[in-house]
Amino acid sequence: xxxxxxxxAVFACLVVALVLPNLALRRMPSLWTWLQTADDGSDLAVxxxxxxxxxxxxxxxxxxxxxxxxxxxxxxxxxxTGLSVLNAGVLAMPPxxxxxxxxxxxxxxxxxxxxxxxxxxxxxxxxxSASPFDWRIAASAFPVSAWMxxxxxxxxxxxxxxxxxLRDVPRLAWDGSxxxxxxxxSNLHRAExxxxxxxxxxxxxxxxxxxxVVDGAASRAVGALIDRCTAEGVSVLLVAAxxxxxxxxxxxxxxxxxxxxxxxxxxxxxxxxVLVLDQPGLWRDSDFRDPLHLAPSGQRRFTQxxxxxxx
Amino acid sequence: xxxxxxxxxxxxxPTVVLGMVLRGRPRTWILLLxxxxxxxxxxxxxxxxxxxxxxxxxxxxxxxxxxxDEQAGKRKLLLAASxxxxxxxxxxxxxxxxxxxxVGLGGFVPAAYEGGFHFLGGxxxxxxxxTFQTLSYTIDVxxxxxxxxxNPVEFALFVAxxxxxxxxxxxxxxxxxxxLYNPKPTTEARLWRAIELFAVGLFKKVVxxxxxxxxxxxxxxxxxxxxxxxxxxxxxxxxxxxYADFSAYSTMARxxxxxxxxxxxxxxxxxxxxxxxLAYRRSxxxxxxxxFRDYVFHPLGGSxxxxxxxxxxxxxxxxxxxxxxxxxxxxxxxxxxxxxxxAGTREFYRRGYRIPDYPGKRVAGIALNLALMxxxxxxxxxxxxxxxxxxxxxxxTLRGGGAVDSLTLGIVAVFAAMxxxxxxxxxxxxxxxxxxxxxxxxxxxxxxxxxxxxxxxxPFVYFQF
Numbered sequence: 001x002x003x004x005x006x007x008x009a010v011f012a013c014l015v016v017a018l019v020l021p022n023l024a025l026r027r028m029p030s031l032w033t034w035l036q037t038a039d040d041g042s043d044l045a046v047x048x049x050x051x052x053x054x055x056x057x058x059x060x061x062x063x064x065x066x067x068x069x070x071x072x073x074x075x076x077x078x079x080x081t082g083l084s085v086l087n088a089g090v091l092a093m094p095p096x097x098x099x100x101x102x103x104x105x106x107x108x109x110x111x112x113x114x115x116x117x118x119x120x121x122x123x124x125x126x127x128x129s130a131s132p133f134d135w136r137i138a139a140s141a142f143p144v145s146a147w148m149x150x151x152x153x154x155x156x157x158x159x160x161x162x163x164x165x166l167r168d169v170p171r172l173a174w175d176g177s178x179x180x181x182x183x184x185x186s187n188l189h190r191a192e193x194x195x196x197x198x199x200x201x202x203x204x205x206x207x208x209x210x211x212x213v214v215d216g217a218a219s220r221a222v223g224a225l226i227d228r229c230t231a232e233g234v235s236v237l238l239v240a241a242x243x244x245x246x247x248x249x250x251x252x253x254x255x256x257x258x259x260x261x262x263x264x265x266x267x268x269x270x271x272x273x274v275l276v277l278d279q280p281g282l283w284r285d286s287d288f289r290d291p292l293h294l295a296p297s298g299q300r301r302f303t304q305x306x307x308x309x310x311x
Numbered sequence: 312x313x314x315x316x317x318x319x320x321x322x323x324x325p326t327v328v329l330g331m332v333l334r335g336r337p338r339t340w341i342l343l344l345x346x347x348x349x350x351x352x353x354x355x356x357x358x359x360x361x362x363x364x365x366x367x368x369x370x371x372x373x374x375x376x377x378x379x380d381e382q383a384g385k386r387k388l389l390l391a392a393s394x395x396x397x398x399x400x401x402x403x404x405x406x407x408x409x410x411x412x413x414v415g416l417g418g419f420v421p422a423a424y425e426g427g428f429h430f431l432g433g434x435x436x437x438x439x440x441x442t443f444q445t446l447s448y449t450i451d452v453x454x455x456x457x458x459x460x461x462n463p464v465e466f467a468l469f470v471a472x473x474x475x476x477x478x479x480x481x482x483x484x485x486x487x488x489x490x491l492y493n494p495k496p497t498t499e500a501r502l503w504r505a506i507e508l509f510a511v512g513l514f515k516k517v518v519x520x521x522x523x524x525x526x527x528x529x530x531x532x533x534x535x536x537x538x539x540x541x542x543x544x545x546x547x548x549x550x551x552x553x554y555a556d557f558s559a560y561s562t563m564a565r566x567x568x569x570x571x572x573x574x575x576x577x578x579x580x581x582x583x584x585x586x587x588x589l590a591y592r593r594s595x596x597x598x599x600x601x602x603f604r605d606y607v608f609h610p611l612g613g614s615x616x617x618x619x620x621x622x623x624x625x626x627x628x629x630x631x632x633x634x635x636x637x638x639x640x641x642x643x644x645x646x647x648x649x650x651x652x653x654a655g656t657r658e659f660y661r662r663g664y665r666i667p668d669y670p671g672k673r674v675a676g677i678a679l680n681l682a683l684m685x686x687x688x689x690x691x692x693x694x695x696x697x698x699x700x701x702x703x704x705x706x707x708t709l710r711g712g713g714a715v716d717s718l719t720l721g722i723v724a725v726f727a728a729m730x731x732x733x734x735x736x737x738x739x740x741x742x743x744x745x746x747x748x749x750x751x752x753x754x755x756x757x758x759x760x761x762x763x764x765x766x767x768x769x770p771f772v773y774f775q776f
C-alpha cells in the first residue's frame with residue numbers, strides 16, 4: 001500500500017510539473033513576441049514566431065509546416081512592409097497540417113494568407129478544424145510507433161505544449177552558434193552530427209525515394225483552402241520553399257519541378273497568387289541550415305522576396 | 312536505450328512494479344527479459360554478442376567449478392578460454408581497425424568504418440563493461456573465491472542486469488548474487504531513496520552534463536583557434552561534463568537497483584574535489600579502478616615488489632585503463648600520463664615527503680590536482696594527438712585570442728558551487744527524511760528543472776566505451 005502511495009505521488013508530481021507551467025505560459029503571449037525579436041533567422045526568433053504576435057491586429061497569416069516557421073521572418077516582413085504578420089507554421093507536421101489553423105486564422109480577419117509549401121507530398125490531406133493546441137491533432141498526426149521515438153514525441157509535445165517548447169530557450173541562448181555550426185567527427189561528435197547526414201538517416205526525405213508530386217487529394221485540399229479564404233474575402237499567396245539541391249540530386253536546382261508545376265496549376269485554377277524564387281544562382285549552400293530549412297542568410301532573401309510580393 | 316528517454320520510462324515503470332510484486336524465479340525472469348529488451352532497444356543485433364558472452368562464461372564457470380585443483384592445466388586452459396573469448400570480442404570490435412592501421416594494413420578495414428571506432432558494424436554499447444564483469448566472474452571462480460552459478464537464468468541476469476549493463480558500476484558476482492537471492496524489501500523509505508537517486512542522476516545528466524557539453528563543444532570544435540585560457544576553461548568544462556555524465560548514469564543505476572532491492576556500489580566520490588592524485592584515483596570510476604587493482608595490479612605483484620616494479624605496474628594498469636576507453640593514441644597517452652602522475656605521487660609519499668599543514672591546504676590541493684589533470688582532460692577530449700598537443704601548447708604559452716563569455720563562466724560557477732554544496736551537505740536521503748509536502752514540492756521542482764532546463768537528449772558519453 002505504501003508503495004502505491006509513493007507511485008501515485010510521483011505521478012501527481014509529473015502532472016503538476018508538466019501541466020501547470022504550460023497553462024501559465026499559454027497566458028503569456030508577450031514572451032513569445034519578445035523571443036521573436038532575436039536575430040532574424042536565429043532559433044530564438046523561430047521559437048518566437050511560433051506563438052508570437054498579438055492576434056488582435058493581424059494583416060497577414062503565414063501557414064505551413066516548419067518551412068513556414070523557419071523560412072519566413074514575421075519581424076522582417078513587418079519591418080519591410082509595415083504589415084503585422086502571424087507566423088502560424090506548425091513544426092514537425094506535414095504542410096497541410098497548417099490548415100488546422102485555418103478557422104483560427106480566418107477569425108483574425110487577415111487581408112492575406114500565405115501558404116508556404118515544400119517539395120514533399122502533403123501527407124495528410126484532411127482539413128481538420130480543431131485547435132492546434134488540441135492533443136487529438138498530435139495523436140492523429142503520429143502513429144503509435146512514432147510515439148516511441150523521443151524526438152518525435154518532443155516535436156509533438158513542442159507543438160502542443162508551450163511549456164515544453166520553452167525548454168529549448170536556455171540551450172539556444174547558450175549555444176548561439178547552433179545555426180551555423182557544422183558537426184565534425186571526434187571522440188564525442190560523430191559523423192552523423194553533420195547536417196546532411198540526416199539524408200542518410202531519413203531516406204524518406206530524399207526526392208528519389210519519395211513521391212514528391214502534390215497528389216490529387218492534397219491538391220484538392222489546397223484548393224479547398226484557397227476557396228475557403230477567397231470566400232471570406234482573404235487573398236492567398238502560395239509560396240514554394242526552396243530545398244537544398246543535394247536533396248533533389250541535381251546541382252543548382254532548388255525546387256522540385258513537379259511540386260512547382262502542380263502548385264501553379266492549383267493556384268491558377270482557384271485564383272491564388274504564386275511565388276517561386278527559382279532564378280538561377282539565387283541560392284547557395286550556405287543559405288541552408290539543413291537540407292530543408294533556410295539559414296539566416298537564406299531566410300533574409302526569402303522573406304524579402306515575400307515582402308516585395310506583398311507590397 | 313537511454314535512461315533519459317520515453318521508451319526507457321515505458322520499460323522501467325512496469326518492470327519496477329513487477330519487481331516489487333514478484334518474488335523468486337518469476338522476478339528473475341522479469342528482470343532478465345526487461346534487461347534484454349533494454350539492451351535490444353539500442354541495436355538488437357548486439358544481443359547476440361551479449362548472449363555469446365553469457366553462454367561462454369556460464370559454461371566455463373561451471374567447468375572451472377567442477378574441475379579439481381589437481382587438474383591445474385585444464386583449469387588454466389578454461390580460464391584462458393574465457394579471457395581470450397571476452398578480450399577477443401573486445402579486441403575485434405574496438406581495437407582491430409586501429410591495430411591494422413598502425414601496422415599499415417588499414418586497407419583491410421572497410422572504408423565506411425575507417426577511424427577505429429567502427430568495425431563490424433560499430434561498437435556494441437557497454438561492451439567493455441559487461442565483458443569485464445563476466446571476466447571477473449570466471450577469474451573469481453578460478454580462484455575459488457566464487458562458486459559457479461548453476462542457474463543459467465540467474466547468471467544471464469548477472470551479465471545483463473539493465474540498471475548497470477551499459478556503463479557500470481561494474482558489479483562482482485559476490486556482490487550481486489546474495490542480493491538477488493535476498494533482495495532488500497522495497498519499503499516506502501527505499502522507494503523514496505530510489506526515486507531521489509534516479510531523479511538526481513537525471514538532473515546531473517540532462518541539466519549539468521548536457522548543458523556543459525553545449526557550452527564546451529564550440530570551444531573544442533576548433534581548438535587551434537582558441538586562446539590558452541579559453542582552452543583551460545574548455546578542459547575544465549569537459550572534465551565537469553564527463554564527470555556529471557558518467558556519475559549520472561551510475562547514480563541512476565543505483566536508484567534503479569534500489570527499486571529492485573539491490574544496493575549497487577558507488578562509482579564516484581566527488582573526484583573533482585580530490586586534493587591529490589591518489590585521492591582522485593580512489594574516487595573516480597571506483598568499481599573499474601578496483602577491477603584493475605584486483606585483476607591486473609595485484610597479479611603483477613602489486614605493492615609487494617621493488618619501487619621500480621611498482622611504478623611499472625602502475626604504468627601498466629593505467630595504460631590498460633587508457634586503452635580500455637577505446638583504440639586511439641589519445642587514450643593511450645591519457646593512460647600513460649595518469650600512470651606517470653600516480654606513480655610519481657606514490658613515490659613522493661613513499662620517500663617520506665609530506666606537505667605541512669597550512670590554512671587553505673585542501674583548496675590548494677584541489678587546485679593542484681585539477682591542474683595536474685588538465686593535460687589529461689585535454690588529451691581525452693581532443694580528436695587527435697596533434698589537436699591535443701596544439702591545445703596544450705596554447706595553454707603553456709598562454710596564447711592570446713578570444714575570451715570565454717561571462718555567461719559561460721557564470722553557468723560553470725553555478726554548477727561548481729552546486730557541486731561543492733552537495734559535497735558538504737547532500738546525503739542522498741532528502742526525500743526519505745522529509746515530510747510528505749516537502750517531498751512533493753521537491754520532486755515537482757526537480758521534474759520541472761529537468762524538463763525545462765535540460766539540454767536536448769544526447770547519449771551518455773561512456774556508452775561508446
